[in-house]
Amino acid sequence: MxxxxxxxxxxxxxxxxxxxxxxxxxxxxxxxxxxxxxxxxxxxxxxxxxxxxxxxxxxxxxxxxxxxxxxxxxxxxxxxxxxxxxxxxxxxxxxxxxxxxxxxxxxxxxxxxxxxxxxxxxxxxxxxxxxxxxxxxxxxxxxxxxxxxxxxxxxxxxxxxxxxxxxxxxxxxxxxxxxxxxxxxxxxxxxxxxxxxxxxxxxxxxxxxxxxxxxxxxxxxxxxxxxxxxxxxxxxxxxxxxxxxxxxxxxxxxxxxxxxxxxxxxxxxxxxxxxxxxxxxxxxxxxxxxxxxxxxxxxxxxxxxxxxxxxxxxxxxxxxxxxxxxxxxxxxxxxxxxxxxxxxxxxxxxxxxxxxxxxxxxxxxxxxxxxxxxxxxxxxxxxxxxxxxxxxxxxxxxxxxxxxxxxxxxxxxxxxxxxxxxDDIPFPRALAKATATWTGIGGRPGHKRPEGVRKFVVDFQGSVFRGIGREDGVEIVVTPSRGTLSNAYCHPVVDQRERWRALFDLEASGEEPVDIRMFLRKDDRALTETWVFQYFPET
CATH class of the missing domain: 2.70.98.10 (Beta-galactosidase; Chain A, domain 5)
Structure with missing residues (x-):
């Protein structure tokens, strides 16, 4: 390799x-x-x-x-x-x-x-x-x-x-x-x-x-x-x-x-x-x-x-x-x-x-x-x-x-x-796909940042979001294999059509990786594909 x-x-x-x-x-x-x-x-x-x-x-x-x-x-x-x-x-x-x-x-x-x-x-x-x-x-x-x-x-x-x-x-x-x-x-x-x-x-x-x-x-x-x-x-x-x-x-x-x-x-x-x-x-x-x-x-x-x-x-x-x-x-x-x-x-x-x-x-x-x-x-x-x-x-x-x-x-x-x-695979219109993933220090800007906390930000895009607003009951579902979640929420990206952003903080330590699964849903229906990530806290 x-x-x-x-x-x-x-x-x-x-x-x-x-x-x-x-x-x-x-x-x-x-x-x-x-x-x-x-x-x-x-x-x-x-x-x-x-x-x-x-x-x-x-x-x-x-x-x-x-x-x-x-x-x-x-x-x-x-x-x-x-x-x-x-x-x-x-x-x-x-x-x-x-x-x-x-x-x-x-x-x-x-x-x-x-x-x-x-x-x-x-x-x-x-x-x-x-x-x-x-x-x-x-x-x-x-x-x-x-x-x-x-x-x-x-x-x-x-x-x-x-x-x-x-x-x-x-x-x-x-x-x-x-x-x-x-x-x-x-x-x-x-x-x-x-x-x-x-x-x-x-x-x-x-x-x-x-x-x-x-x-x-x-x-x-x-x-x-x-x-x-x-x-x-x-x-x-x-x-x-x-x-x-x-x-x-x-x-x-x-x-x-x-x-x-x-x-x-x-x-x-x-x-x-x-x-x-x-x-x-x-x-x-x-x-x-x-x-x-x-x-x-x-x-x-x-x-x-x-x-x-x-x-x-x-x-x-x-x-x-x-x-x-x-x-x-x-x-x-x-x-x-x-x-x-x-x-x-x-x-x-x-x-x-x-x-x-x-x-x-x-x-x-x-x-x-x-x-x-x-x-x-x-x-x-x-x-x-x-x-x-x-x-x-x-x-x-x-x-x-x-x-x-x-x-x-x-x-x-x-x-x-x-x-x-x-260039891209065929994808169902009934789901949005993850188009960007970022990580950074956890906590909130302007406040003291907690140690050992990592922030994850994932953008999803797709026509499935058409006509859905901030108050329409879209929720984030996050499941880490270990660690403590906080500040998990999602919202439509301002001035961007059919694009939503999911954010959450994760506190974890140790050398073993953390496997994370996340998607957005409305009622009982998934709006996005399942985003899966492997996070290494000590790196």
């Missing part, structure tokens, strides 16, 4: 920003076969491809099932000494050639480029073109990349493979989907700005034992309809205790405001090599350094720094929950028990540039990601892992669904779910 100064997050964003270069002239390993598949895929015949082989999702499932019965074979390091020399700066000098772009459809709406290996991206993967039941491997060649004279990449052996791939916009100036490192993938979201990452699978994330990182080792790329940016990738997943066959279909639409919606359907067929107690389905990795809820941690000139600011949950019973993220004093794991959860995700709700003031990385543009099970997830928990961090380069937040039943050796499971990368 954490990394060195130049970690996965920086590598991917750096590669996405690199330019594109000149010409390509590559000989085909099998010219006739390459000509056929290349013509189907809309790429030039000069691309170097392997021999044709049969492929289907059913065959991929069979492969995963059979390999799960065999001992795990760890990946063999590829030219480690040379890759050590391809540092972050050297990696930025490697540019995939524009003319080598794989055009996976006749309308050139799904162009694909490949990532090179490097010091931070050293796990080699295989990439295949798939059309009409036949697949051919895209073979590595240094001629696919433009590298300076004397660059260590020029000395790599001819069969090193690739680090991953990305799907470009039709004009090849930006990318909107990238697979790079372990089972990580992410999109540029609604505002063409990378942020948090999704993963194919997580194992033992936040557990006392070391985390296991299953990785995608092979990809088969297939385009969809020619009149839209629809893309299907099949992937084989492998690790010490599990194998998997994945089918991920992604579609990108851009509206009249130039806001993109990226929607994915993920089907994961998993086979257990050994027992797994903490299995992470639909996992995310994100970053939260500090924000409006943690102003005491601000050390940088920017007011807020985070890729995501909260975890949203839609429970099987219909409750909506919002949990603002923390940069905790120690590693913290929280679990939200549920049955047949309707949705969950890490969101970036705060979209105001003035709250970040960063005009180079644009945190207000980071995507929110929402998971919707297509087939029921059953009993389990949403796990939230928060790790202390002192910089923005570390992914210190993880969230995923953990099934209640352990995944036993020899078993198989299938999970089908939808991922939506968007």
């Amino acid at each position: 954490t990394g060195s100064k130049f970690d996965r997050r920086q590598i991917l964003s750096g590669v996405a920003a690199t330019g594109l270069a000149a010409t390509l002239n590559v000989a085909a390993a099998d010219p006739a076969a390459a000509e056929s598949v290349a013509a189907k895929a809309g790429v030039k015949a000069g691309l170097k491809l392997g021999a044709p082989e049969k492929f289907s999702y059913a065959l991929l499932e069979q492969r995963a099932r059979e390999r799960a019965a065999l001992p795990w074979e760890p990946p063999v390091p590829v030219a480690p000494d040379l890759l050590d020399r391809i540092t972050y700066d050297a990696y930025q000098e490697i540019r995939f050639r524009r003319e080598a772009t794989l055009m996976l459809d006749e309308d050139r709406a799904v162009p694909v480029q490949l990532f090179h290996l490097g010091k931070q991206t050293r796990d080699s993967v295989k990439v295949y073109l798939y059309q009409d039941g036949e697949a051919q491997e895209v073979l590595y060649s240094s001629a696919l990349f433009d590298t300076p004279e004397g660059h260590p990449a020029r000395d790599l052996p001819p069969d090193v493979g690739f680090a991953g791939f990305r799907v470009m916009a039709p004009d090849l100036k930006t990318d909107w989907l990238a697979f790079l490192g372990a089972s990580y993938f992410r999109t540029s979201g609604p505002f063409n700005q990378y942020g948090l990452s999704a993963r194919g699978l997580a194992i033992d994330t936040g557990a006392p034992t070391p985390e296991e990182f299953p990785r995608f080792t092979d990809f088969w790329l297939e385009s969809g309809d020619n009149d839209a940016q629809i893309f299907t990738v099949y992937a084989y997943l492998d690790s010490q205790r599990v194998t998997g066959a994945y089918r991920i279909t992604a579609k990108r639409n851009v509206d009249a405001r130039n806001i993109a919606r990226v929607e994915m359907e993920v089907e994961a067929r998993l086979f257990a090599r050994a027992d797994i107690t903490r299995l992470g389905i639909a996992p995310f990795s994100s970053m939260y350094w500090y924000g409006e809820t943690s102003r005491r941690q601000i050390v940088d000139w920017r007011p807020e720094i985070h890729d995501s600011d909260g975890l949203a949950i839609w429970t099987g019973s219909g409750e909506r929950i919002w949990r603002p993220l923390n940069n905790p004093p120690r590693v913290m794991g929280n679990a939200f028990v549920d049955n047949d959860i309707r949705g969950f995700g890490l969101l970036q709700r705060d979209r105001d540039f003035v709250h970040y003031l960063d005009d180079s990385v644009f945190y207000e543009r980071r995507a929110s990601v929402w998971v919707e099970p297509i087939t029921p997830f059953g009993e389990g928990e949403v796990h939230l892992l928060e790790i202390p961090t002192d910089d923005e380069i570390h992914d210190n937040i993880a969230a995923y669904w953990c099934p209640k039943a352990p995944f036993k050796a020899g078993e198989s499971r299938t999970y089908v779910y939808r991922l939506r990368w968007l």
